[in-house]
Amino acid sequence: xxxxxxxxxxxxxxxxxxxxxxxxxxxxxxxxxxxxxxxxxxxxxxxxxxxxxxxxxxxxxxxxxxxxxxxxxxxxxxxxxxxxxxxxxxxxxxxxxxxxxxxxxxxxxxxxxxxxxxxxxxxxxxxxxxxxxxxxxxxxxxxxxxxxxxxxxxxxxxxxxxxxxxxxxxxxxxxxxxxxxxxxxxxxxxxxxxxxxxxxxxxxxxxxxxxxxxxxxxxxxxxxxxxxxxxxxxxxxxxxxxxxxxxxxxxxxxxxxxxxxxxxxxxxxxxxxxxxxxxxxxxxxxxxxxx
Amino acid sequence: xxxxxxxxxxxxxxxxxxxxxxxxxxxxxxxxxxxxxxxxxxxxxxxxxxxxxxxxxxxxxxxxxxxxxxxxxxxxxxxxxxxxxxxxxxxxxxxxxxxxxxxxxxxxxxxxxxxxxxxxxxxxxxxxxxxxxxxxxxxxxxxxxxxxxxxxxxxxxxxxxxxxxxxxxxxxxxxxxxxxxxxxxxxxxxxxxxxxxxxxxxxxxxxxxxxxxxxxxxxxxxxxxxxxxxxxxxxxxxxxxxxxxxxxxxxxxxxxxxxxxxxxxxxxxxxxxxxxxxxxxxxxxxxxxxxxxxxxxxxxxxxxxxxxxxxxxxxxxxxxxxxxxxxxxxxxxxxxxxxxxxxxxxxxxxxxxxxxxxxxxxxxxxxxxxxxxxxxxxxxxxxxxxxxxxxxxxxxxxxxxxxxxxxxxxxxxxxxxxxxxxxxxxxxxxxxxxxxxxxxxxxxxxxxxxxxxxxxxxxxxxxxxxxxxxxxxxxxxxxxxxxxxxxxxxxxxxxxxxxxxxxxxxxxxxxxxxxxxxxxxxxxxxxxxxxxxxxxxxxxxxxxxxxxxxxxxxxxxxxxxxxxxxxxxxxxxxxxxxx
Numbered sequence: 001x002x003x004x005x006x007x008x009x010x011x012x013x014x015x016x017x018x019x020x021x022x023x024x025x026x027x028x029x030x031x032x033x034x035x036x037x038x039x040x041x042x043x044x045x046x047x048x049x050x051x052x053x054x055x056x057x058x059x060x061x062x063x064x065x066x067x068x069x070x071x072x073x074x075x076x077x078x079x080x081x082x083x084x085x086x087x088x089x090x091x092x093x094x095x096x097x098x099x100x101x102x103x104x105x106x107x108x109x110x111x112x113x114x115x116x117x118x119x120x121x122x123x124x125x126x127x128x129x130x131x132x133x134x135x136x137x138x139x140x141x142x143x144x145x146x147x148x149x150x151x152x153x154x155x156x157x158x159x160x161x162x163x164x165x166x167x168x169x170x171x172x173x174x175x176x177x178x179x180x181x182x183x184x185x186x187x188x189x190x191x192x193x194x195x196x197x198x199x200x201x202x203x204x205x206x207x208x209x210x211x212x213x214x215x216x217x218x219x220x221x222x223x224x225x226x227x228x229x230x231x232x233x234x235x236x237x238x239x240x241x242x243x244x245x246x247x248x249x250x251x252x253x254x255x256x257x258x259x260x261x262x263x264x265x266x267x268x269x270x271x272x273x274x275x276x277x278x279x280x281x282x283x284x285x286x287x288x289x290x291x
Numbered sequence: 292x293x294x295x296x297x298x299x300x301x302x303x304x305x306x307x308x309x310x311x312x313x314x315x316x317x318x319x320x321x322x323x324x325x326x327x328x329x330x331x332x333x334x335x336x337x338x339x340x341x342x343x344x345x346x347x348x349x350x351x352x353x354x355x356x357x358x359x360x361x362x363x364x365x366x367x368x369x370x371x372x373x374x375x376x377x378x379x380x381x382x383x384x385x386x387x388x389x390x391x392x393x394x395x396x397x398x399x400x401x402x403x404x405x406x407x408x409x410x411x412x413x414x415x416x417x418x419x420x421x422x423x424x425x426x427x428x429x430x431x432x433x434x435x436x437x438x439x440x441x442x443x444x445x446x447x448x449x450x451x452x453x454x455x456x457x458x459x460x461x462x463x464x465x466x467x468x469x470x471x472x473x474x475x476x477x478x479x480x481x482x483x484x485x486x487x488x489x490x491x492x493x494x495x496x497x498x499x500x501x502x503x504x505x506x507x508x509x510x511x512x513x514x515x516x517x518x519x520x521x522x523x524x525x526x527x528x529x530x531x532x533x534x535x536x537x538x539x540x541x542x543x544x545x546x547x548x549x550x551x552x553x554x555x556x557x558x559x560x561x562x563x564x565x566x567x568x569x570x571x572x573x574x575x576x577x578x579x580x581x582x583x584x585x586x587x588x589x590x591x592x593x594x595x596x597x598x599x600x601x602x603x604x605x606x607x608x609x610x611x612x613x614x615x616x617x618x619x620x621x622x623x624x625x626x627x628x629x630x631x632x633x634x635x636x637x638x639x640x641x642x643x644x645x646x647x648x649x650x651x652x653x654x655x656x657x658x659x660x661x662x663x664x665x666x667x668x669x670x671x672x673x674x675x676x677x678x679x680x681x682x683x684x685x686x687x688x689x690x691x692x693x694x695x696x697x698x699x700x701x702x703x704x705x706x707x708x709x710x711x712x713x714x715x716x717x718x719x720x721x722x723x724x725x726x727x728x729x730x731x732x733x734x735x736x737x738x739x740x741x742x743x744x745x746x747x748x749x750x751x752x753x754x755x756x757x758x759x760x761x762x763x764x765x766x767x768x769x770x771x772x773x774x775x776x777x778x779x780x781x782x783x784x785x786x787x788x789x790x791x792x793x794x795x796x797x798x799x800x801x802x803x804x805x806x807x808x809x810x811x812x813x814x815x816x817x818x819x820x821x822x823x824x825x826x827x828x829x830x831x832x833x834x835x836x837x838x839x840x841x842x843x844x845x846x847x848x849x850x851x852x853x854x855x856x857x858x859x860x861x862x863x864x865x866x867x868x869x870x
Contacts, residue, residue, distance in 0.1 A: 011732060040716045045553075048724075055721055056733050061712040063556060064723035064733065065549070066579050072546040073579075076553020076561070079537050080511050084557065084713050105542040264510070264535045271558030271711050275508035275679060277535030283674050286502050286530075290492040291322070291669075 002038050004029045009059045014050075018208075020171035020197030021051045024118055027174045028089065029058065031181030035085075042085045045074040047094035050125045051118035051197070054089050068098025071106045074113050081269040082112065082259040085185060092119040096132040096152040103154075107161035110189035111258040114181065117154065117192070118171075120199040121206060128202035135239055140202075154194045155235035155249055159228065165191035166231065166250040168238075170215050171198065172208065176246070183248060189257040196244060211244070218247040225251045295325075295350045297434060297483040298357050300374055301426075302343035303366030305336050312364075312423040313344025314664065315448055319427065319440040320348045321493040321666045324486030328353045328665040328781070329493075330857065335518070335602040341369055350486050353665070354788075355781040358861040361481065362434065364426050368392045378402050381480050385429050387422065403478045405433055405471065412466050417459045424460045425467040432471035435482040438464060492631070492667050496660040496778075497564075499631035499672070500590055501526035503638025504562055505534055506674045509588075511561035513539040513550035515569060518602050519658035520592040523564040544569035548576030548589070555585045556722060558684070558711030560642050564590035567609050568599070574616040577651055581621035583722045584699065584707070584747065586645035586652075586682075593657040595855050604855030605658035607777050607828035610837065613653045614806050620744065622648065622751040625806035627655040629780035632671030633803060634660075639677040644757065647682040648706060648750045655805070657828065659857035660778040683708040690717040697729040698722065701742070705749030751807055758804040760812020765791060765798030771867070772820040774846060776802040776834050778857060779826050785860035786867075802834070808841040817844055824848045826863060 007029045015021045032042060039060045046052035048067035055062025061084075065073045070090040078086045088095075095103050095117045106115065122140070123129040129142040133154070137146035158166045165187040169177040177195065184191035196215065198208055223245075224230055231250035238244045259265050267273050276283070299316065303309045310331050317329040325348040334340035345356045359379050365371045365386040372393065378384065380401040386392060388406040397404065409425035424445065431441050445460045494502075501523045512527040514520075528538045537554070541547040547563045554561040565573060570591050580587040593609045595601040613625050624644050628634040634656070641652040685708045690696055698720040700707045707729075710718035721731035726743060728734050765787050775783040780801050790797045800816055802809075817823065825835040825846040830853040835846045850866045852858055 009732075038716060039719045040713055043712055053733070056723070059719060061719055062721040062723070062731075063553070063583070064721060064725060065552075066575060066724055069545070069549045069576070069579070072541075072549035073553040073556075075539070075541075075546070076511070076513065076550035076555075077557055078553075079513075079539055079550065080554035080559045080561070081557040081713065101542050102546055105546070262537055263532045264537050267535070269557065269713070270510045270535075270537065270554070273510070273535060275560075275681075276506070278533075280674065283506055286505065287492060287669060287672055290494040290498065290502075291490055 001036060002033055004033055007032055007039055007058055007060055009057065011057050013057050014053065016201050018200040019050070020120060020199065021054070021118060023171035023174055024051065024089070024116065024177065024195055024197065025054055025057065027169070027177035028054070028087070028116070028181060030174065030178040031185070034178060034182045035185045037085055042087060043077055045070050045077065045086060045088045047090035047099065048125070049091035049094050052090050052094060068094055068102070070094055071099055071102035071113070071115065075106065075111055078111050078113055078259060079262070081271065082265050083269050086112070087114045087116065089116045089118065092117060092121065092133045093123050093131045096154055104157070104161065106190055107158040107163040107192065109258050110164055110255055112188070113190055114184040115190065115192045116181070117194045118197045119154070119194050120197040120203055122199050122203040124199050124202050151239055153235065154192070156232060158192045159232050159235055159250055163192055163250070164189045164252040164255050165248070166235065167191070167193045167248045168244070168246045169193050169195040170211065170246050171195055172211065173246070176217070180248065187251065188253050189255060196246070214242070214244040215246055216243050218245045218249060223247070225249060295481070295483050297348050297362065297481065298360040299346040299362045299364060299430060300343055300360045300377070301346070301364040301366070302341065302370030302374060304338070304369070305334060305340050305342050306338040307366045308423045309333070309342040309344050309366065312427060313346060315444050316427050316430070317346055317493050317664050319431070319444045320346065321491055322443055323436060323440040324488035325350060325483070326352045326666050327493060328356055328663060330356050330659070330663045332856070333603050341373055343370065343374070348483060355785040355860055358859050362430055364430055365390070366423070366426065372396060375400065375402070383433055383479060385426060385433070403475070405429060405475045407467065407471055409467055413463050416462045421460055421463045424463050428464040428467040429471040432468045433475050433479055435484060437485055438468045440485060490669055492669060492672060493664045494631045494667060495662060495664045496628065496631055496634045496656045497522045497592065498526055499634040500628070500638050500654065500656070502672070503635040504642070505530060505536070507560065507639040507642045507677070508679060509560045509562050509642065510535060511537050511551065511554035511559050512563065513541045513547045513554070514563045514565065515541055515544045515547050517566045517569045519594055519661040520564040520566050520590060522661070523590055544572035545576065548573040549579070551587055552576060552580050552583070552585050555587055556583070556712065558709070560646070562588035562590065564592065566592050566594050567596045567612065570609070570612065570616070578617040578619055578621070579724045580651050581617065581619065581623070582724045584649040586649055588641045588645050588652050588654065590654045590656065592661045593655065595853070601855040603658065605778070605828065605857050606853055606855065607657055607779070608830065608833065608853065610655065610805070610829070610833040613655055614837070621747055622650050622754060623806060624650060624652040624754055625655060626652065627777045627803055627805050629777060629801055629803060631665060631667050635672050636677060639679065643678065643680040644754065647680050648754050649682065649709065650750060650754070655777060657778050682706065685710045685718070687715040690715045693717065696720070698731045699727060699729045699743070701729060701746055704753050705746050706753070755807045758807055758809040758812070760809050761800045761802040761816050763798055763800050763816055766796060767798070768819060769798040769821070770796040771822045771824065772817065773797065773799045774823060774825040774834070775799060776805065776827070779828060782858035782860050782863060783826050786863040789860055789864065808837065810841045813838065813842050813844070822847050824850060824867065826850045826858065828852050828858065
């Protein structure tokens with residue numbers, strides 16, 4: 001069985017000291033080990049942003065795509081090779097901004113992808129502009145008067161769209177986040193984990209202490225993740241005035257994953273199937289359609 | 292035997308079944324052993340407007356429709372008003388006797404009015420929708436084609452709807468045919484007789500390419516509907532279950548192209564199809580495919596732009612876009628098949644080139660070619676005659692024998708062997724849109740940056756060696772050389788043939804492989820050209836510009852068309868002064 005070391009390489013991250021990405025990075029490696037996966041069985045798809053460089057810092061199949069295109073590329077991988085464990089790791093700008101349409105449709109598609117969103121409520125790699133999840137009034141270089149828009153509510157959007165696994169993690173609680181990842185990997189269909197992530201350089205108001213005061217685990221308070229209405233209430237709790245619920249907010253295992261519905265995938269990964277799936281003589285039927 | 296050459300035009304408003312009648316009639320004529328071409332002209336609307344479908348049938352091969360018609364099948368009065376001037380002397384108008392047409396339109400014209408109770412016959416046998424069946428049967432009667440080809444197609448097209456519908460249509464066809472033979476069987480001075488001929492396909496570029504792609508082992512298609520490319524996606528979706536394809540109607544073209552990249556990365560032949568506006572959205576993804584050296588095939592069916600332009604019309608104005616879109620520098624291939632047979636073969640070539648050189652291959656078509664149907668000999672669609680080349684791919688066993696595997700290894704030809712992810716613990720690697728080292732990990736190192744660009748561009752040398760010189764038709768030594776690419780081929784060929792038949796000396800040079808530009812081949816073929824005229828469906832002579840850019844050859848004249856309609860031979864002849 002693989003160890004955390006097997007998912008590591010000798011490339012050192014370029015993240016700031018204290019960045020929440022370290023916690024997410026360690027949680028993912030730990031979660032992959034807990035799930036019993038080997039590096040070649042996983043494709044970690046990322047977008048553009050600080051945290052999207054994660055697959056450069058790991059020994060795992062990786063696709064480091066374009067800004068916002070993480071889910072679209074991942075969808076292609078999973079639809080062509082359902083045996084591959086596909087995990088997306090990208091930021092809130094990548095997922096909810098540039099890739100918003102892909103997010104909207106992935107949440108209703110239920111294709112078996114784990115979608116980890118590093119939600120630090122700010123743009124880090126471009127050095128401090130407000131993001132789709134920034135709170136109103138957040139002053140940055142592109143919102144000098146404070147952001148006017150309300151934030152995207154990813155968990156609520158996912159729920160309303162029919163997502164079957166909706167969770168929130170916290171970058172500083174590595175064992176908890178690793179467990180969420182394992183649950184997401186084992187889930188049938190699309191699994192969203194929105195991760196509260198401190199950005200120590202560009203989002204100082206949302207510090208470690210700020211998060212620690214607010215974060216609580218829904219499982220500690222008897223939340224029933226099969227209750228969609230209760231889940232929606234939890235999803236709407238943050239951002240608000242008070243607390244930040246983390247844990248599995250909603251899970252429905254009764255719906256088939258998208259890939260289960262595609263006849264061509266019953267025979268497994270497309271690349272392992274013969275180039276032509278039927279005897280050569282059959283292909284004359286295709287000509288007959290035009291005679 | 293003398294040449295039979297009859298053109299039909301079926302016209303009506305959207306919703307009257309102009310296109311399906313046209314397609315059915317083409318099929319009937321093809322099964323009657325005739326050479327046929329059918330070209331639809333329709334508005335971007337579901338109801339109303341004036342749509343028409345032009346069909347030319349002959350016992351000799353046909354390459355284009357004519358500007359004149361012998362028989363007009365008018366499903367409404369407007370069709371008569373629109374097309375009466377195109378009817379040749381001695382031609383005919385088939386119209387329901389209850390459709391009131393302006394008698395003044397026929398004044399002084401040598402045109403036979405074939406007024407028939409087609410709606411009444413259709414109604415009598417169950418439904419007025421069968422009026423189109425009646426109309427085709429009347430057309431078959433007046434030109435002497437016989438009813439058999441029509442009955443044949445009825446069987447085929449309505450078979451799925453059940454025996455009752457087939458029977459009703461047969462009765463309608465028979466009664467209409469018999470009455471038309473009796474009343475108008477000998478009014479026309481020309482005839483179109485069924486011929487003994489080998490079985491032919493009646494097919495357009497979209498379907499020929501899609502069928503070729505399926506046979507070439509395309510297993511993944513993602514796309515977003517956009518006229519005139521949509522029939523490619525519908526073909527793939529319609530064949531997915533029986534032929535082992537995954538077809539995804541994506542949320543937008545950006546998703547579509549990126550899904551293809553993801554699928555291709557796993558080691559499967561993947562493609563998408565779109566038109567200009569959708570291609571615009573895909574250009575970002577093309578650059579990702581380029582940087583990650585992921586094979587990708589894009590079928591681009593052009594229509595007039597900019598913006599929405601004319602959604603259901605044609606042009607050839609996206610050549611420069613196909614050649615130069617997307618940021619950065621990278622190798623790409625652009626091919627422009629000029630016939631359905633070529634489109635079929637191009638599908639195999641496109642996937643072979645994409646995988647062999649791990650690059651993007653763009654196949655250019657346009658609405659004219661995409662929506663037209665033309666009869667082709669079956670021999671042009673022989674799967675066994677095509678080759679499959681998947682390029683350098685390492686198996687798990689081959690990987691075991693290597694000390695280590697580098698996905699983007701520097702090689703003599705710039706092509707690094709692929710290893711599909713997941714097949715072996717030996718092949719675990721990063722594929723990045725950022726500049727990267729040979730092992731795939733990202734870098735900003737100055738030397739590696741230029742080395743990797745050189746590595747990718749080196750692939751162009753191999754690709755260049757596979758680009759074919761332009762095709763020449765007609766005499767080698769001619770007074771006039773017509774230069775064409777893509778869908779202008781048919782009308783230009785026709786124009787050349789007409790001129791040569793009158794004693795002129797004209798040839799046609801058709802470019803099929805457009806990028807990397809076959810400069811050497813172009814120079815050889817065009818070396819002796821005395822008068823070079825570029826014929827293009829755009830307003831700025833894009834191909835002539837490309838030719839000059841790549842070879843220094845300057846054309847003498849251009850004949851351009853950018854009104855959204857395809858070329859006709861007459862349009863070209865009208866603009867040529869041939870001494």
